[in-house]
Amino acid sequence: MKGNVYLLLRQGGWEARATIAPEVDEAYWFGRTAAKQEEDCPSRQGRREESCGGDAVEAWLYKEELPWGQACLAADLWNSQQRGAAGRAGPGRQHPFQRLARLVAELQELDGRRQSPGIAREARQQLACRWGERSRGAAVSEETAGLAQLAAGLLQGRALLGCEARDLLVGAAGPGAGSSWSGALQLLSLLGQARLAGAVAAGDGGRRAAGELRCRRCGSGGVCLRRTRCYACGRMCAYCEACLMMGRSRECELFVTGVYTPSDAVGKLFCDQARMGRSHNISTGKAWGLSPAQEAAAAQALHFIELKLQQRSVMDASGVVSTNGEQPQPCPDRDFSHDQQQTVPVRHLGQDQLLKTSTRSSLKQHLQPHSLISRFTQKLFSSLLPNREEWAHYFLLWAVTGAGKTEMIFPLVETVLARGGRVLIASPRRDVVIELDPRLRKAFPEASVVTLYGGSEQRWERGSITLSTTHQLFRFHQAFDLVVIDELDAFPYHGDPMLHYAAGKCGLPGGPTVLLSATPPREMQAAAKSGRLAHARVPVRFHRHPLPVPRLVASPPVAVMLAGRKAPPVLLKALRESIQRGAQCFVFVQRISQTEGMAALLAKALPCRHVAATSSQDPERAEKVKRFRACDIRVLVTTTILERGVTIPRSDVYILDADGRLFDEASLVQMAGRAGRSADDPFGRVAFFAKERNESQLRAVRHIAGMNKAARRQGYLR
């Protein structure tokens, strides 16, 4: 993708802007249709301001097309320089355009494209094109304007690569859109309905280091980026390897984020609602058939959400959202101030310092190609978990395994939907998403539910409820009034900063995010306990019986059992008892390679023949789980792959090598949570078999016993 840069004089100051369709900019600022376009765009109606288009005095287009990333960078750098110069005496004697030409030449020189920067006056005359009086005839075509209107709807809350946006528009408007899509996007960006940036570009403020390149879609930087020679832009161009599977994000690729403007009702009605107080919450709880513990936690979460939405609407009204400490800039998007961060042309924090002198060397540093050191030899960039202040928008719903989390989020979803808001429910696991779909459709028959996972057909649809795997969240940007993230501690979400980044940017700024977990990561538990993170605990299962507390049994390691071809009598005795009482047995081992051997060993020693093994590498896993559920298999030897999600009514859990490195507190608690799930058999048996008692086992036991104690204290137990 290529783009242009131009300088615009309005409201007494110059600003640089990057564009993918300069003819649209010319028409917008100087053409006769400027006023008309303004009326076409529904969201601008009633907020008309004279500044829209009409106040432009003069503009200079740099005629040479630049790689899109470079065009954006040039505009950003020019604006930073301009701001830096404004404080000093006069912006210099040079014509602003000459400074732009020099900046572009410097950038090109750093890419090795030119031997000497062509700052000469002749060069300026060759490359400059003036807009002004003579541009009165310029116009945006009907077709482009129509497509822009369509695109405004389609792109709401989306974060797409240029090629994806083009495919989306062509798919919706027909092949005719193939030529006018870029004009339409440019018009949207002028109207503040979309932001156009480079897909891989220098980080934008916040906690990011200045000048460091990052993929805007997945947040990766450093060793995840790779520079290669690129035909599309003719330079050494960086692309992101981390999110390659979703299409290639690179420096010269366009990154489009569509603005989602929440309905005013979302915040305003909440003020009335909040006055109604608890009575409303409780009736909501009853309507969903919640247990007292579920209801209490849901009420707390509901209160939190109401508060956050209300705060956000107040902030919107006063127009002082400023998440990265930026001063509001005079810009054409001023009336979209609820989203200042998004619609202000990117200005990186720290670039001011970087460019104070604008020496060649600092620029060079800024653009140095990343070394080709393998990303595997360096650790991933530091965790993007929220810091202290950012916890403010999170609510942790800490519910034990089998507590009925899904029911608890129904009232939260309902309350947002009732106000015309949009809800996202995300889970790292695809099977959870697929399973939630019918339950939500049943609970909210009126709502439009869109379910997204790899290979789902609703990829471009937009509903009031979006169900998604965390991997699909990359394609959203500030798109939801409420975000609910399920099993945030589960693989692959846990420990993947990319997915944290995606989840962090899909909600509206300042909007509430509810996290669901039975085993929150340690740092989150600490934040909750110290009161920094709002939370509610649900210490009891929906059937109101205590959680089975694991028994600690001394036993030899699995490796020894396999080598000696002998299972210890304690294990066999326990399994026999379980089979006799009619329970299904989960036997967890550490390694995939141990599953088959262990199953063979047990099959030989146990009276029943129905012993099987499965793992993540077993193609028949789904089939075996089905047979286990149907009691066709009585003992299933498996790895942590089944630690979550599979719920068998009458089941006992035996964890071998419980002192192993791969079983931490969270996974021990999750595995133990497979037992006693149904009201018919609430007292399943759980045992940890290990040579040693280690910290993880003791913590897991303490965790479970602590939950039972809390449940008893609060009177939730039957």
Added chain:
Amino acid sequence: MNSGWIQLASRLARGLLHKSMELLAPAPAECLVCSKPKRAGRNRDGLLPYGYPELPLLAASLCSSCLKAIPWMRRIVCPVCGRGVHCDDCSRRSERAFMINRSAVAYNPAMREWLALYKYRGQERLAPMLGEMLLPACWLLMRQMGGKGWDFVTYVPISEERAMERGFNQAEEIAGHIAGKLGLKVVRTLKRTRHAGKMSFKTRRERISEAKTLFKMDEQSSRYIRQMAMERGREIRILLVDDIYTTGSTAEACAYAIQEGSGGAAAIYVATWARS
């Protein structure tokens, strides 16, 4: 089968590689193709057809199961295109603009996936490894040539439109890596005049005649080759690189364009990554 030539060639390649190895990053802990963790220090002899000191990058980039999955073209039946079974395309075609083709691997579903990962997904990290995989095919070619090497390497170009879309030309990148290993330079000789239309609707004859005008050599390259031929007093041997050899019509069209442009002063040998 292991004549002196392979040994000589591989010694040559090893020498060159040791120099370039210094520039390489330490071996990644994960397999480049399947991302599974690699076991370091495992004895992986016998996984590569030529022993892996000759293909160090490949051995360092892949896990054992991916290495094992490579369907090397070991059996050659058709002397022209290097195919493992008898082929009609070559026996029917009486005159050819290129000498012979040798391919590195058979284009099976696994290789299709690897190439797609590189070519369509854009995982350019694979390029050096894919380039190295072409090395055995080049040794075979050299042996067929009686030990003579090439004067330079060139590649099959892609259309402007594709280049813009994809950002790189896979054949050019592979050519660059193989040239580095052979100690030769890469020369851009050809331009693609247009997109190939829907080939399946045309007859064989139409396809062949149409393909002949698909590529064009520029004036500069033409002069370059003629001059080189004059200086060296012999025909110029060129290695033409592409990713896949299917019917051979692309290789034929490129070779034809080079022959036309250079006035027959060139002998063109084709090395392709995969043979379908």
